[in-house]
Amino acid sequence: MPMLFDETTLRKLNQLTLVASRVRSGAIKGERRSSHRGSSVEFADYRNYTAGDDLRRLDWNIYARLEKPFIKLLEEEEDLAVYVLIDGSRSMDWGEGEEHKFNYVLKLAAGIGSIALSSGDLLSVGFLQGGHVTSEFGPSRGQYALPRLFRFLESLKANQQTDLNASLRDYSIAPRRAGLVILISDLFAADGYESGLRQLLSRGHEAALIHVLSPDEVDPPLAGDLQLVDIETNFEQDVSVDGGLRNLYRARVQAWIQSTQADCRKHGIRYLDLVTSQPWEQALLLEMRRTEMVK
Amino acid sequence: MQFLTPLAFALSALAIPIILLYMLKLRRKQTQVSSTMLWEKLLKDRQANAPWQKLKRNLLLFLQLLILAALVFALARPALQTKVVASGSVIVMLDASASMNATDVTPSRFEEARKSVLTLINGLSSDSAMTLILVAKTPQTLIASETDKSLLKDVLSKAQVTQGSADWSAAFALAAGATRNGAASTVVIVSDGGLPESGLPALPSEVRYIPIGQADDNLAISALALRASNGVPQLFAEVTNTSNVDRKILLSLYLGNDLFDARQLDIPANSQKSVSLENLPITTAIYKAHISDPAEASKSLDSLALDDTAFAVYQSSTARRALLVSNGNLFLEQLLASLPGIQPFRALPAADGTLQIPSEPFDLYIFDGAIPAELPNSNLLLINPPTNPFFEVGETVKEIKNIQVNENPLTRYVDWKTVHVLQAQKATMPNWMNILIESDSTPLVAAGEKNGQRIAALTFDLRESDLPLQIAYPILFSNLIDYLAPPSAFDSSQSLQAGESLTLVPPTDAEQVVISSPSNKAFTLAAGQTLFSQTDELGYYAVNFVSKDSTKVEYFAVNLFNPAESDLSPRETLQIGSVSVIPAASQQVGLQELWKWLAGLALFVLMIEWQVFHRKPFKIRMKDKG
Numbered sequence: 028m029p030m031l032f033d034e035t036t037l038r039k040l041n042q043l044t045l046v047a048s049r050v051r052s053g054a055i056k057g058e059r060r061s062s063h064r065g066s067s068v069e070f071a072d073y074r075n076y077t078a079g080d081d082l083r084r085l086d087w088n089i090y091a092r093l094e095k096p097f098i099k100l101l102e103e104e105e106d107l108a109v110y111v112l113i114d115g116s117r118s119m120d121w122g123e124g125e126e127h128k129f130n131y132v133l134k135l136a137a138g139i140g141s142i143a144l145s146s147g148d149l150l151s152v153g154f155l156q157g158g159h160v161t162s163e164f165g166p167s168r169g170q171y172a173l174p175r176l177f178r179f180l181e182s183l184k185a186n187q188q189t190d191l192n193a194s195l196r197d198y199s200i201a202p203r204r205a206g207l208v209i210l211i212s213d214l215f216a217a218d219g220y221e222s223g224l225r226q227l228l229s230r231g232h233e234a235a236l237i238h239v240l241s242p243d244e245v246d247p248p249l250a251g252d253l254q255l256v257d258i259e260t261n262f263e264q265d266v267s268v269d270g271g272l273r274n275l276y277r278a279r280v281q282a283w284i285q286s287t288q289a290d291c292r293k294h295g296i297r298y299l300d301l302v303t304s305q306p307w308e309q310a311l312l313l314e315m316r317r318t319e320m321v322k
Numbered sequence: 323m324q325f326l327t328p329l330a331f332a333l334s335a336l337a338i339p340i341i342l343l344y345m346l347k348l349r350r351k352q353t354q355v356s357s358t359m360l361w362e363k364l365l366k367d368r369q370a371n372a373p374w375q376k377l378k379r380n381l382l383l384f385l386q387l388l389i390l391a392a393l394v395f396a397l398a399r400p401a402l403q404t405k406v407v408a409s410g411s412v413i414v415m416l417d418a419s420a421s422m423n424a425t426d427v428t429p430s431r432f433e434e435a436r437k438s439v440l441t442l443i444n445g446l447s448s449d450s451a452m453t454l455i456l457v458a459k460t461p462q463t464l465i466a467s468e469t470d471k472s473l474l475k476d477v478l479s480k481a482q483v484t485q486g487s488a489d490w491s492a493a494f495a496l497a498a499g500a501t502r503n504g505a506a507s508t509v510v511i512v513s514d515g516g517l518p519e520s521g522l523p524a525l526p527s528e529v530r531y532i533p534i535g536q537a538d539d540n541l542a543i544s545a546l547a548l549r550a551s552n553g554v555p556q557l558f559a560e561v562t563n564t565s566n567v568d569r570k571i572l573l574s575l576y577l578g579n580d581l582f583d584a585r586q587l588d589i590p591a592n593s594q595k596s597v598s599l600e601n602l603p604i605t606t607a608i609y610k611a612h613i614s615d616p617a618e619a620s621k622s623l624d625s626l627a628l629d630d631t632a633f634a635v636y637q638s639s640t641a642r643r644a645l646l647v648s649n650g651n652l653f654l655e656q657l658l659a660s661l662p663g664i665q666p667f668r669a670l671p672a673a674d675g676t677l678q679i680p681s682e683p684f685d686l687y688i689f690d691g692a693i694p695a696e697l698p699n700s701n702l703l704l705i706n707p708p709t710n711p712f713f714e715v716g717e718t719v720k721e722i723k724n725i726q727v728n729e730n731p732l733t734r735y736v737d738w739k740t741v742h743v744l745q746a747q748k749a750t751m752p753n754w755m756n757i758l759i760e761s762d763s764t765p766l767v768a769a770g771e772k773n774g775q776r777i778a779a780l781t782f783d784l785r786e787s788d789l790p791l792q793i794a795y796p797i798l799f800s801n802l803i804d805y806l807a808p809p810s811a812f813d814s815s816q817s818l819q820a821g822e823s824l825t826l827v828p829p830t831d832a833e834q835v836v837i838s839s840p841s842n843k844a845f846t847l848a849a850g851q852t853l854f855s856q857t858d859e860l861g862y863y864a865v866n867f868v869s870k871d872s873t874k875v876e877y878f879a880v881n882l883f884n885p886a887e888s889d890l891s892p893r894e895t896l897q898i899g900s901v902s903v904i905p906a907a908s909q910q911v912g913l914q915e916l917w918k919w920l921a922g923l924a925l926f927v928l929m930i931e932w933q934v935f936h937r938k939p940f941k942i943r944m945k946d947k948g
Binding site for chain 2: 118119121128213215216217241244247249251252253254255256257258259260262263264265266272275276279280283
């Protein structure tokens with residue numbers, strides 16, 4: 028799988044930063060503004076002096092003018108832990124050429140990883156297969172980790188049946204710094220994904236969901252009496268497709284996307300649905316910015 | 323509604339294999355998809371996989387079952403019962419006589435009759451056959467025992483009404499011949515009733531009668547004739563009112579195209595009035611009589627226009643020139659002088675016995691006892707001739723016994739019983755000569771025609787018999803001379819009826835005879851043809867005798883002059899044999915079969931099914947496992 032990030036794309040990626048609304052305290056100073064007031068040089072606010080405060084941070088100028096002690100609060104900058112989780116189920120291995128779902132997802136992951144690394148965040152990539160996290164990248168920081176990330180992504184194969192919930196729970200069990208979890212999946216999982224994601228949220232993570240579907244999953248070019256075979260589960264489904272049923276299917280897909288979106292909003296999960304007919308760069312640069320996953 | 327072959331419904335069992343095939347057709351195409359998750363949920367909602375729903379949705383199956391149903395019903399031959407006049411083996415006699423031209427029903431009686439026959443054809447059941455006889459002057463079977471309705475209709479549409487009378491006896495003979503073929507048949511007479519009151523033979527089958535026509539208002543010129551009275555033509559016209567009301571009419575008489583007399587006549591119901599005119603010009607002329615409404619001449623007087631106009635021809639007779647070449651025969655000379663219309667000439671032989679023939683032509687040459695070296699190329703009467711180019715003459719026969727007179731127009735009224743012949747020459751007559759009177763030993767009188775030249779011969783000398791003293795003498799010679807020198811090419815004084823044949827004897831110098839009809843159709847008579855029978859149109863015909871240097875025209879007229887045809891009153895009953903036939907109601911039960919419509923429906927649905935099959939999108943993207 029060629030991971031072709033040309034210079035222009037890379038430069039554009041480098042200008043983007045991942046957004047986490049409830050920023051987690053970082054282990055080291057990063058390029059990210061922290062909700063903690065700290066010791067950087069950027070002014071943030073004033074507050075009343077209380078006993079025990081560090082006198083070095085008392086604003087003497089204000090004290091001289093008002094004869095009241097105020098503590099000057101300065102911004103503290105910190106890094107962000109970013110966890111990209113890739114659905115490795117066989118249903119992801121679907122589509123032709125540029126529209127191939129898994130390739131598309133890998134490119135998205137590479138893009139997000141590249142953004143994270145270039146903005147000094149701590150990046151981890153997890154590959155979900157079966158009921159587990161089968162392989163993991165990172166945590167890494169800094170642009171030098173980019174080639175390693177690409178090599179890791181290239182080594183991934185979507186060829187197993189996957190239980191998203193179990194995999195997500197598995198991922199949440201391991202002790203990790205709270206951060207931004209981005210799950211990229213087609214959500215074709217019989218048992219759903221909700222409980223897994225909720226468990227991640229309960230661990231203090233912030234979550235985002237990128238829902239990727241190929242065009243023929245949104246509008247299947249099927250007609251006649253067919254036996255549909257699920258490539259992941261090998262489940263066989265008899266169906267007689269006509270115009271009416273196709274309309275029903277399309278409506279059903281839209282309803283599914285909408286209910287997922289509503290569910291995500293309820294739990295404070297950012298949601299982005301993508302169809303692989305849309306160029307992945309566009310998805311990264313426009314759609315993710317639109318949904319405020321990056322800025 | 324009934325079904326003629328209900329057994330065919332068993333074929334509807336074919337629907338079972340069709341439905342089975344459709345259910346087995348659920349050998350579906352395997353198609354890989356990334357996930358069936360959404361489909362499962364969708365189908366759980368709809369339960370669309372139930373087999374019966376598949377059938378309901380499957381338009382193709384529905385159409386195929388519809389085709390099968392239509393075909394099965396067609397094979398079962400559903401039929402509607404209809405009341406028809408006749409069914410089974412039907413013989414239709416369609417009256418095409420002149421009275422069928424009457425317009426008292428629109429557009430005409432014949433069209434009305436055609437419509438009636440068409441109804442009969444449409445009402446025929448599929449195993450019925452129809453024979454169609456067109457009754458005209460010469461009745462003809464248009465089509466015999468035909469079951470194909472389209473053929474019957476085609477023939478019917480080509481049938482034409484004539485302007486002549488109808489020969490019902492001949493038509494009945496045709497019908498009787500047709501009935502003999504089939505066992506039980508029905509004869510349907512479609513006519514306005516112009517059948518003879520009596521004398522028609524009984525038919526071996528049931529007879530039905532469809533009367534045509536309503537009105538009886540008709541006036542007809544029933545006679546128009548010319549005759550010479552003291553050498554001056556005299557015209558006689560008669561007008562008949564066949565209706566039940568008194569009528570007032572205007573009779574116009576034309577000489578050529580010029581009106582020369584017109585008079586108003588009051589004609590009581592069911593009676594005639596006649597008019598005669600004298601002192602008409604002697605020249606050959608065509609007279610036309612026309613009757614019209616005195617109030618409005620352009621308006622048609624009655625329903626039948628054919629008999630409102632009549633024509634007559636006056637032919638000024640020209641004397642026929644006959645040359646008698648004889649040493650002197652008192653009997654012959656006196657006879658020729660007394661025959662009307664004959665201008666006799668006599669040529670005496672020269673002193674040395676050679677015969678002198680004048681160079682000017684004669685209509686008839688009579689050679690008594692001797693013939694010249696070269697016979698003129700004209701009609702000849704040879705009396706007691708020697709051997710000549712036409713036949714051999716042998717020795718004299720004294721015993722003339724068992725004289726026999728053969729049946730021939732030339733021997734009509736000739737009574738030979740009291741005639742005695744002393745002696746005659748033994749002669750051998752060629753085949754083309756008809757022997758009129760013969761004895762045991764030799765023919766006595768013979769006549770014949772060869773290459774347009776008429777020859778008559780007596781093999782005995784008149785003076786050696788008592789023939790000139792007998793009544794038979796003038797009769798025989800008048801017949802012979804009229805035969806050899808016809809007074810005119812034909813007799814134009816009597817008009818013909820439509821369809822009647824005209825016998826004409828063209829002048830011997832005529833090379834071609836062309837007859838033009840009233841509608842200016844030209845008929846050329848073949849050489850030697852003396853009968854002209856295309857006299858279907860009413861009016862006057864011009865007969866052109868074209869010879870080398872001149873053309874002679876004679877005329878003859880064809881008129882209706884038929885009281886039976888002019889009488890338009892509809893006939894309530896027909897007398898056929900000893901049976902009275904009343905107008906037929908629709909008595910028999912006919913069957914109108916519907917299978918053609920069903921077969922058509924099947925074909926139509928088949929075409930729709932074809933369209934549906936080809937329009938249905940079968941664009942299936944298969945994921946290649948490799």
